[in-house]
Amino acid sequence: MINILIADDHKMFVDGIESILRLEPDMKVVGRCYDGSSVEEAVIRLKADILLLDVNLPGMNGIEVCKKLSTTAKHVKIIAISMFNEESYVTEILSNGASGYILKNTGREELIKAIKTVDSGLSYFSEEVKHTIMKGLMKNNEKKEQKSKFFPKVSKREKEVLALIIDEHTTQEIASKLYISLKTVESHRSSLLNKLNVRNSAGLVRVAMENNLLAE
Amino acid sequence: MINILIADDHKMFVDGIESILRLEPDMKVVGRCYDGSSVEEAVIRLKADILLLDVNLPGMNGIEVCKKLSTTAKHVKIIAISMFNEESYVTEILSNGASGYILKNTGREELIKAIKTVDSGLSYFSEEVKHTIMKGLMKNNEKKEQKSKFFPKVSKREKEVLALIIDEHTTQEIASKLYISLKTVESHRSSLLNKLNVRNSAGLVRVAMENNLLAE
DNA sequence: CAATTTTTGAGGGTAATCCCTGATATTAGA
DNA sequence: TCTAATATCAGGGATTACCCTCAAAAATTG
Secondary structure (H helix, E strand, O other): OEEEEEEOOOHHHHHHHHHHHHOOOOEEEEEEEOOHHHHHHHHHHOOOOEEEEEOOOOOOOHHHHHHHHHHHOOOOEEEEEEOOOOHHHHHHHHOOOOOEEEEOOOOHHHHHHHHHHHHOOOOEEOHHHHHHHHHHHHHHHHHHHHHHOOOOOOOHHHHHHHHHHHOOOOHHHHHHHHOOOHHHHHHHHHHHHHHOOOOOHHHHHHHHHHOOOOOO | OEEEEEEOOOHHHHHHHHHHHHOOOOEEEEEEEOOHHHHHHHHHHOOOOEEEEEOOOOOOOHHHHHHHHHHHOOOOEEEEEEOOOOHHHHHHHHOOOOOEEEEOOOOHHHHHHHHHHHHOOOOEEOHHHHHHHHHHHHHHHHHHHHHHOOOOOOOHHHHHHHHHHHOOOOHHHHHHHHOOOHHHHHHHHHHHHHHHOOOOHHHHHHHHHHOOOOOO
16 A cells, blocks of 8 residues: 655645545555745655655745655655656756656556556656657757857866866976976966956866856 | 868768758858867868868867867867767866767768757757766765775864964964964974875875865 | 967965864843 | 963965957758
8 A cells, every 4th residue: 555645835736636546455654844944844754755746836836845755764765746847847856856857738547657656666757747848948049159159268278277286286286296396387377367267266166066167 | 051160080970961961052161180289270161161170080080179169160160079988088178168978870960960959159058968878976975985095084274374384484484473473384394295195295285185084 | 381279376465264272242942 | 270272464476267359170950
């Protein structure tokens, strides 16, 4: 028997899910929550196996709830439910412990399949959600291009120096590692400060990491 | 008519694709490339609409090719093909301009569907690929948890100082902004260096950004 | 091959960081 | 309530980073 807890503030929707699951002999809805802050307690008290969790929940949103449960109630498996197919929601809640993500227009069969899949230890995502994520992946391209136009290209040697600065090395150490003079390293560092338009090494590290300058 | 160029160094595989596509009245294989460096020229000369691009290509790999084409031949739509379902390959090539990703065990129907879908301006990914990506998303969770246990908590005031360091402010500026003495800021900075176990401000920025210390 | 960019290097100086050893209120947790 | 952590501040010194100007090989690119 799979014990299911539903956390959603839309009563009609909860009723709908419950009427669907009533027909399943091996599933049982053991409770409902209408706000985020009561979820944790309910999960533990009712020994829920599966939590159907609305992402946009009043009080404490789904992502917060997820984060909390991943430390206080690791056993429960979470399927996130959302009205909208928002990329940011999906990535955020998945990296905070949810095992599945489905949309509210999901039909009866898919809901049951999702629950069974997740209960067995696998993950489940609806087609639309998968597609959204894949599209999101491709957008990185555009972003990268836009950003990289704002500051001129950083040369190969400068990248080497930058990498060592990020790695907490002093100018002297960098000079030794690259077999060049201290003054040369200072020169590179100075160019980097200019190119990336920052005031100090802290800024270099920040900009480099924000823009993945060392990736390519 | 859809003009298709195939770039793959496995001759048998190319033959297979070509024999499949020969039966399609509205598709035509206009050329083949057996290494990465010749792809760009061929795409332009043969006016290819679709490029079936092997990720692991000799000479210049698929990702490099993709990156190049996104500036020199924007019109061509790229479907990446790979033997393996490697998350890193998928994300990398997708964020460099590919419109689709399929595996080499793809059947006839799926291949044709992929080509038609991408040609119409949409993107296409095989089920296995989608699943790999989604699983990868969830892994972020584990990484985050592991890291955050290694260093002790950073106090509220220390976070304020840290934020200003990341924002490229000097100790004197931070002191003025927080209405405290320069020595106090130095004290906080020193504590941060100890707690985060780094040698200098560059390290502070790196660790802070890697672990999202300012988020909470 | 010419022009540009990159990489290399120097001198000399100012400003900022980092380290050490202290100390005293304030605050939060057990 | 008592203890531990936090936030505040100081002197002094060593090291490092940052700024300026300048310049000459070396590599890339047209």
